[in-house]
Amino acid sequence: MTPSGRPLKVAIASFAHVHASAYIRALQKMNGVELLASDPDHKSAPTRELRGRAFARRNGVEYAETYEDLFAWEPDAVIITSENSRHRELVERAAHAGVHILCEKPLATEVADGEAMIAACERAGSILMLAYPVRFSPAFRELKQLVDSGSLGIPLSVSGTNNGKVPLDSREWFVDPVAAGGGALVDHVVHCADLIDVLTEGEPAVKVYAVANQVLHADKRVAVETGGLVSIEYGSGLVASIDCSWSEPDTAPTWGGLTFQVTGSHGSAEIAPFASHVGGSGPDGQIYLGIGADLDELLLRTFLDAVRHSGKPTPGIRPSMIPQPDGLSGLRTLKIMDAARVSAQHGEPATV
Amino acid sequence: MSRTNGPLADAGAKPRLVGLIGAGRMGRAHMAAWGQLGASVIVFAHEGAAELAGRHGVRTASSMEQLLSRVDFVDIVTPSDTHAEFAVTAIEAGHDVVCEKPLALSTSSALAVQTAAELYGRTVFPAHVVRFTKPNIAAHRAIQKGRIGQVAVARFHRSTAAPFPGSWLSDDARSGGIVFDLMIHDLDQARWMCGAVDSVYAVRSRPVPGDASGICTVHATLTHASGAISQVTATWGPIGTQFFSSFSIAGDLGVIRHDSRQISELSIDIPDAGGSPRLVRRALAAAQHNPYLSELEAFLQLRPTLDPRVTCEDGVEAVRLAEAVSRAISSGVVTQLHDASQAEMAVR
Numbered sequence: 001m002t003p004s005g006r007p008l009k010v011a012i013a014s015f016a017h018v019h020a021s022a023y024i025r026a027l028q029k030m031n032g033v034e035l036l037a038s039d040p041d042h043k044s045a046p047t048r049e050l051r052g053r054a055f056a057r058r059n060g061v062e063y064a065e066t067y068e069d070l071f072a073w074e075p076d077a078v079i080i081t082s083e084n085s086r087h088r089e090l091v092e093r094a095a096h097a098g099v100h101i102l103c104e105k106p107l108a109t110e111v112a113d114g115e116a117m118i119a120a121c122e123r124a125g126s127i128l129m130l131a132y133p134v135r136f137s138p139a140f141r142e143l144k145q146l147v148d149s150g151s152l153g154i155p156l157s158v159s160g161t162n163n164g165k166v167p168l169d170s171r172e173w174f175v176d177p178v179a180a181g182g183g184a185l186v187d188h189v190v191h192c193a194d195l196i197d198v199l200t201e202g203e204p205a206v207k208v209y210a211v212a213n214q215v216l217h218a219d220k221r222v223a224v225e226t227g228g229l230v231s232i233e234y235g236s237g238l239v240a241s242i243d244c245s246w247s248e249p250d251t252a253p254t255w256g257g258l259t260f261q262v263t264g265s266h267g268s269a270e271i272a273p274f275a276s277h278v279g280g281s282g283p284d285g286q287i288y289l290g291i292g293a294d295l296d297e298l299l300l301r302t303f304l305d306a307v308r309h310s311g312k313p314t315p316g317i318r319p320s321m322i323p324q325p326d327g328l329s330g331l332r333t334l335k336i337m338d339a340a341r342v343s344a345q346h347g348e349p350a351t352v
Numbered sequence: 353m354s355r356t357n358g359p360l361a362d363a364g365a366k367p368r369l370v371g372l373i374g375a376g377r378m379g380r381a382h383m384a385a386w387g388q389l390g391a392s393v394i395v396f397a398h399e400g401a402a403e404l405a406g407r408h409g410v411r412t413a414s415s416m417e418q419l420l421s422r423v424d425f426v427d428i429v430t431p432s433d434t435h436a437e438f439a440v441t442a443i444e445a446g447h448d449v450v451c452e453k454p455l456a457l458s459t460s461s462a463l464a465v466q467t468a469a470e471l472y473g474r475t476v477f478p479a480h481v482v483r484f485t486k487p488n489i490a491a492h493r494a495i496q497k498g499r500i501g502q503v504a505v506a507r508f509h510r511s512t513a514a515p516f517p518g519s520w521l522s523d524d525a526r527s528g529g530i531v532f533d534l535m536i537h538d539l540d541q542a543r544w545m546c547g548a549v550d551s552v553y554a555v556r557s558r559p560v561p562g563d564a565s566g567i568c569t570v571h572a573t574l575t576h577a578s579g580a581i582s583q584v585t586a587t588w589g590p591i592g593t594q595f596f597s598s599f600s601i602a603g604d605l606g607v608i609r610h611d612s613r614q615i616s617e618l619s620i621d622i623p624d625a626g627g628s629p630r631l632v633r634r635a636l637a638a639a640q641h642n643p644y645l646s647e648l649e650a651f652l653q654l655r656p657t658l659d660p661r662v663t664c665e666d667g668v669e670a671v672r673l674a675e676a677v678s679r680a681i682s683s684g685v686v687t688q689l690h691d692a693s694q695a696e697m698a699v700r
Binding site for chain 2: 153154156157159161163207209210211212213215216217218219226227228229231233236237238239240241243245247248249251252263265266267268347348349
């Protein structure tokens with residue numbers, strides 16, 4: 001509900017990203033939220049992918065044929081789950097329409113786009129929040145407290161892994177160099193980079209080295225990198241490594257996972273926010289039933305609380321509540337991803 | 353190749369007299385293994401020889417010359433900065449050599465050992481013990497059998513307590529520091545699992561103010577001639593840090609992983625009201641397997657068909673990788689490598 005007591009109107013722009021259905025499911029469980037979705041670019045997707053009105057019907061959500069109709073509905077907030085390359089146009093459009101924004105990660109495919117998006121939202125007074133759910137996990141919050149309390153001593157090193165299946169079967173654009181902006185480096189560096197951003201409270205990276213290859217899924221003729229390893233240096237001297245590879249085999253019982261280890265001068269701690277599960281075997285192989293916290297719900301609640309608190313955007317005025325991760329945070333991780341892409345291409349470290 | 357000579361030349365003979373040079377931590381591990389293998393040992397060391405020999409009921413040598421004149425082959429377990437010199441001396445005296453890793457603290461010294469071994473027709477066996485641990489053997493075999501297809505992305509992580517301040521291990525000039533002492537295990541593993549290395553990049557964590565033991569983490573990123581990429585992480589933690597090692601190796605057909613912390617063949621929980629909580633988990637089979645024994649057994653070629661081999665060249669390449677990591681840390685740039693085994697392949 002909004003302060004005036006009417007339900008909050010939340011728009012879903014595009015079904016391109018696989019997370020759209022998860023957000024819809026989480027929002028449908030919440031009281032005081034009305035949903036309307038639109039996916040006019042669905043015609044650019046392969047016909048075997050469930051998109052557009054059919055997707056809306058399957059997910060039980062109201063559907064608008066065009067973005068004009070979607071924004072004419074005057075939503076309070078929009079969740080942008082388009083291809084990465086379309087984030088900018090949709091964010092600018094939403095900002096112009098006076099709507100608060102939750103944008104799927106990464107912020108954009110190019111740094112200049114990200115900067116333009118932040119500027120557009122500042123002008124419009126719109127919230128620009130990035131969809132990084134892992135920082136909301138209870139395990140990560142405990143880790144953050146451990147670091148903040150000094151229990152680990154001085155943080156020296158981070159080792160992050162974010163491995164998944166190749167997102168080819170569900171949504172082909174993920175392996176399109178233009179629509180996605182790249183492959184595994186674009187898809188999976190940013191989650192771990194975002195966690196480091198929280199730990200360091202926004203310390204910018206200074207130097208990034210990345211290597212990438214296309215050995216995994218070579219049989220599927222994927223045009224982007226499927227394997228990637230990244231090494232990051234921060235100004236404080238913190239060093240980090242991230243494995244962003246799509247190395248979870250197609251036969252694995254779950255999508256993949258994320259691990260994040262912090263080593264400090266007094267000790268180390270590691271989290272695996274997606275590790276809790278009930279396991280077993282069935283006729284189709286292994287069974288893996290995730291039982292961890294619903295991170296999407298925690299992320300969405302944070303966003304919607306800020307939307308309610310801030311009220312309708314006023315051009316030139318900062319929203320009264322700016323939820324994290326905000327656009328600037330998203331820009332920092334985008335810059336790391338971009339530097340990783342440059343480094344992998346040139347075989348040399350890249351400055352951020 | 354020299355490795356077909358040596359103790360194998362008179363294969364079939366009973367295990368013989370080992371000249372153990374050094375009497376530190378690795379000396380104790382090797383001494384115990386030699387005993388189990390039924391070999392006799394003579395110890396020579398600047399410190400601790402009498403104590404170690406006394407405990408195991410073996411003799412000591414009063415000088416290097418005396419040792420070399422009596423034994424059938426030599427096992428070097430001294431501080432790392434002396435490995436290469438002892439190895440060359442032993443080779444020149446006509447002995448085969450087991451040498452604790454690292455073979456040397458520089459590629460040039462390691463190559464000098466290799467050159468001497470070739471000249472004198474002797475075997476040099478760099479004791480890269482991780483090649484003889486059960487998880488790594490299992491993983492290597494699975495890769496060889498094609499169970500994960502072509503190797504694409506590999507990660508190796510090894511963490512243990514930093515050496516006590518004042519010990520030779522904490523002296524970078526003597527031990528080579530974390531890269532030559534700890535990380536070299538997994539640099540060798542990366543090469544063993546993924547093949548010859550093309551390039552190396554590495555970063556090291558900042559120094560900890562007031563710390564004399566060398567607490568740090570190093571991340572190395574490697575590219576391999578096979579097209580694979582790998583990342584090796586080594587950590588020296590504060591005193592009391594529990595040892596662990598882990599790896600994850602992904603290929604185009606599958607992935608294999610191991611983490612020494614995730615073991616629960618036996619779990620014991622005995623709450624102690626007065627003390628610290630006691631939760632013990634152990635992998636019995638792995639704990640009972642002694643990789644040092646397997647390693648030295650492989651040297652004796654008691655089970656020639658079963659055990660993985662380490663050649664002198666492997667030892668040289670591990671040192672070359674460690675040197676490249678050190679150079680990358682200090683220079684901040686990528687080091688291109690030309691693995692000798694690769695060059696050899698190209699010649700063929």
